[in-house]
Amino acid sequence: KNQVEQSPQSLIILEGKNCTLQCNYTVSPFSNLRWYKQDTGRGPVSLTIMTFSENTKSNGRYTATLDADTKQSSLHITASQLSDSASYICVVCPRGGGADGLTFGKGTHLIIQP
Amino acid sequence: SQTIHQWPATLVQPVGSPLSLECTVEGTSNPNLYWYRQAAGRGLQLLFYSVGIGQISSEVPQNLSASRPQDRQFILSSKKLLLSDSGFYLCAWSTGVVNSPLHFGNGTRLTVT
Numbered sequence: 001k002n003q004v005e006q007s008p009q010s011l012i013i014l015e016g017k018n019c020t021l022q023c024n025y026t027v028s029p030f031s032n033l034r035w036y037k038q039d040t041g042r043g044p045v046s047l048t049i050m051t052f053s054e055n056t057k058s059n060g061r062y063t064a065t066l067d068a069d070t071k072q073s074s075l076h077i078t079a080s081q082l083s084d085s086a087s088y089i090c091v092v093c094p095r096g097g098g099a100d101g102l103t104f105g106k107g108t109h110l111i112i113q114p
Numbered sequence: 115s116q117t118i119h120q121w122p123a124t125l126v127q128p129v130g131s132p133l134s135l136e137c138t139v140e141g142t143s144n145p146n147l148y149w150y151r152q153a154a155g156r157g158l159q160l161l162f163y164s165v166g167i168g169q170i171s172s173e174v175p176q177n178l179s180a181s182r183p184q185d186r187q188f189i190l191s192s193k194k195l196l197l198s199d200s201g202f203y204l205c206a207w208s209t210g211v212v213n214s215p216l217h218f219g220n221g222t223r224l225t226v227t
Contacts, residue, residue: 004157032213043120043204043218044158051213089157099146099208099216100171104157 002027004105006090012111017080021108023073023090034091035064035075038107044089047075052095077110085112116141120205120219127226133178133192135222137205140186145207147188148216149180152202164188165210200226 004025013019025033032051036044048057048064050073056065061078077084087107094101120137127133139145149161160173162180170180177196181189188205205219 034215041221041223043206043220044216045218046215049213049215093213098210098212099148099206099214100160100163100173102160102216106155106157 002092002094002103004090004092004103006088006105006108008108009106010109010111012113013080015080015082015112015114019077019080019110021075021077021088021090021110023075023105025071025073025090025092025103025105027092027094027103028071029095030068031093031095031097033064033066033073034093034102035062035073036089036091038087038089040086047088080112082112082114085110116207116217118205118207118217118219120222122222123220124223125225127195127224129197129226130194133190133195133199133224135190135203135205135224137188137190137219138186139188139207142186142207142209144185146210147182148206148208149188149190150204150206150218152204152221158204162190195226197226200224 007022034049035047038044047062050057050066063076066073087109089107090105092103117140148163150158152158164182178192203222206216208216
């Protein structure tokens with residue numbers, strides 16, 4: 001069964017600090033790995049999409065890395081801001097599968113304190 | 115630019131009552147459309163998806179149904195709600211191109227009492 005495990009489940013850091021969120025998956029072979037940001041009570045918003053051949057992708061202060069050999073991905077947030085408080089969801093798409101085949105992690109709930 | 119609208123934002127319904135949630139997409143044609151449910155502490159669960167008018171695929175057996183009467187309109191329905199139907203319902207669209215992102219609406223918080 002395809003699984004996506006995220007850690008930590010929740011995280012509290014001070015404004016201005018960096019943090020790294022982890023994602024381990026069992027989906028194989030896979031087509032792409034995605035990170036989404038979900039503000040409370042809102043729909044998820046796409047941060048990055050990495051294909052199996054990419055190792056890193058950045059979107060402003062967000063940098064995602066991917067190690068397809070160990071089936072691990074991380075999302076690094078630099079110089080955190082209060083607006084970064086949200087849930088971050090890792091999503092894996094199997095090869096040959098469309099968006100209907102996505103496997104979602106449960107998310108990491110990040111709180112930025114002033 | 116493309117936008118996705120979902121309504122209502124919140125809904126409180128008694129057990130046994132009907133349900134109709136609506137989702138529309140603007141600025142694109144022939145999108146793939148999806149309904150997800152997000153329960154607390156769980157990952158998003160795909161309920162239905164559609165690749166065209168009148169074409170609906172169901173992922174999970176349940177008392178919900180979906181319809182796509184127009185190219186950019188997707189409706190989630192139930193004839194009789196159960197307590198277990200409570201949750202956060204999200205509509206999403208994609209172009210269907212490989213590696214293209216999913217674009218989500220802002221969801222409907224449904225509470226069945």
